[in-house]
Amino acid sequence: MGGDIVRVGREMRLISRPAQRIPAPGDVELVEVPVPDPGPRQVLVRNLYMSIDPGGLLRMSDLSKLDIPHFEVGEAMWSDAIGEVVESDHPDLRAGDIVWHRLGWRDYAVADGAEFRKVDPDAYPSLSHHLCFGIVAYIGIAVAGVKPGDTVLVASAAGGVGSIAGQIARLRGATTVVGSVGSPEKVEYVTGTLRYDAAFDYHDGMYDQLVALGLNDRLDVYFDSVGGGLLEAAIDVMRPRGRIVMCGQTEQVRSGVPTGPRNMLKVVGKRIGIQAFYTFDHPDLLPKFEAEFTEWVRGGEVVVAETVVDGLENGIDAAVGQLQGRYTGKVILRF
Ligand SMILES: NC(=O)c1ccc[n+]([C@@H]2O[C@H](COP(=O)([O-])OP(=O)(O)OC[C@H]3O[C@@H](n4cnc5c(N)ncnc54)[C@H](OP(=O)(O)O)[C@@H]3O)[C@@H](O)[C@H]2O)c1
Incomplete structure (x- = not known):
């Protein structure tokens, strides 16, 4: 049977x-x-x-x-x-x-x-x-309008979105790309394998390290995925009319505590633009992403960290x- x-x-x-x-x-x-x-x-x-x-x-x-x-x-x-x-x-x-x-x-x-x-x-x-979250990074860099000559700071630069955001910023002509990460090993990874110009461990202080890296009044774009203290430090060092693009708020998710920058008046004073986005808001960019991104990865211009x-x-x-x-x-x- x-x-x-x-x-x-x-x-x-x-x-x-x-x-x-x-x-x-x-x-x-x-x-x-x-x-x-x-x-x-x-x-x-x-x-x-x-x-x-x-x-x-x-x-x-x-x-x-x-x-x-x-x-x-x-x-x-x-x-x-x-x-x-x-x-x-x-x-x-x-x-x-x-x-x-x-x-x-x-x-x-x-x-x-x-x-x-x-x-x-x-x-x-x-x-x-x-x-991979290349699509999130790709959309964020497009929304931020990264252009030749920009100085760009990327949050969680060894993470899924952040590891690719800085590489695409560079391909769009950014001259200086700096990453924030959570350990000395990640600093090494981001500046070595991913070829960021500089990186720092956010546990050792944020504002002071950004200033030490020469970003004070020089930061054009901040790609934010963590919020909280790093967002506050980025606002502090940002150039007037700088741009912040935001895809997440990991610090709040991790701590369960609402966190926010205490210096929002500087956002007004410097006329900083803040634009948040969801990937699914931009289906128009998907075909362009697929064409460009696969070429970058095949050509070794973008390393997919996983x-x-x-x-x-x-x-x-x-x-x-x-x-x-x-x-x-x-x-x-x-x-
Ligand atoms: N808007 C969208 O469409 C969209 C799409 C995908 C993802 N997202 C969001 O984007 C963010 C990143 O996603 P992902 O998958 O790429 O995650 P991820 O960055 O790979 O992982 C989270 C990382 O954030 C870092 N982190 C945690 N708390 C932090 C803090 N207080 N300050 C700084 N860094 C901290 C941790 O690394 P270290 O502490 O070691 O640095 C952790 O590995 C998430 O918030 C996610 O929800 C949004």
Whole structure:
């Protein structure tokens, strides 16, 4: 007697919403679930890599109070992922295709084919690079209008967004690119491998180090992802009519305490422009990004910094570790 072969996969579910604290591995459970065959126009994808990012922790917890979609308690979480099509009932996709999608945190994804975007498997040296935050950096540098001659400061310069932002600023003609990082090893990485002109460990003071690096009254652009003390120091040293572009506020996410610059009057006095952005506000820039960025990476003009962590079961620990500065570059989970 034969029976249907039932495919089983694992998915990570949020079991309780952490209140006013950073999520921990105890807030989730990894459960085995049967994986259905794809229905009409659906596709079954086996995940290969998934993005680990601070946004996932924000979607788990109540820390951000942002109007971003949160994970539902009792349901599988999601995240950007790269996978391989196993079975397809969709005319545009077939077995073996490599696709980008948003159904990470599970071994297998089954959904309408429209939810999967086919990518060129040879675009980068590694499939995981399709998950890098180059697009966030690219948009931020465009929004800031970085131009030849600019002096640019990048927050979390050894992080997913920051490691690429400074490299793109340079390609746009910035003459001086300075990074803020969390350890002496990261200073070395950012000035060596990533070729930033200078970097400093923000734990050793921010304003004084910016002044020591000659940035006082010289800073044209600050690419902010952390907020708090570094934002305050950047405002202090910024040139009149300087520009701040902002994609995140990691300091507040990490501490759970609202933090803000105490020198906002200087923003007025210096007529500083502050522009925040979400990547999904700029779909028009995606094709330009894909064309330019792949060429830069292939040509060695941009180094994609990443740390790969193995095993879905280690995902939350990796996300918390990333927030605490444990890793260098974009953090990728390999299934
Ligand atoms: N707007 C958007 O569309 C968009 C898209 C993607 C990401 N984001 C946001 O962009 C930010 C960066 O994301 P990412 O994935 O690239 O993260 P990341 O920068 O790789 O990781 C966070 C890093 O921030 C550093 N950090 C933590 N607290 C800090 C503090 N108080 N001051 C300075 N640095 C601190 C830590 O490194 P060290 O302490 O070792 O330096 C940590 O590794 C996040 O806030 C994320 O939510 C926004």
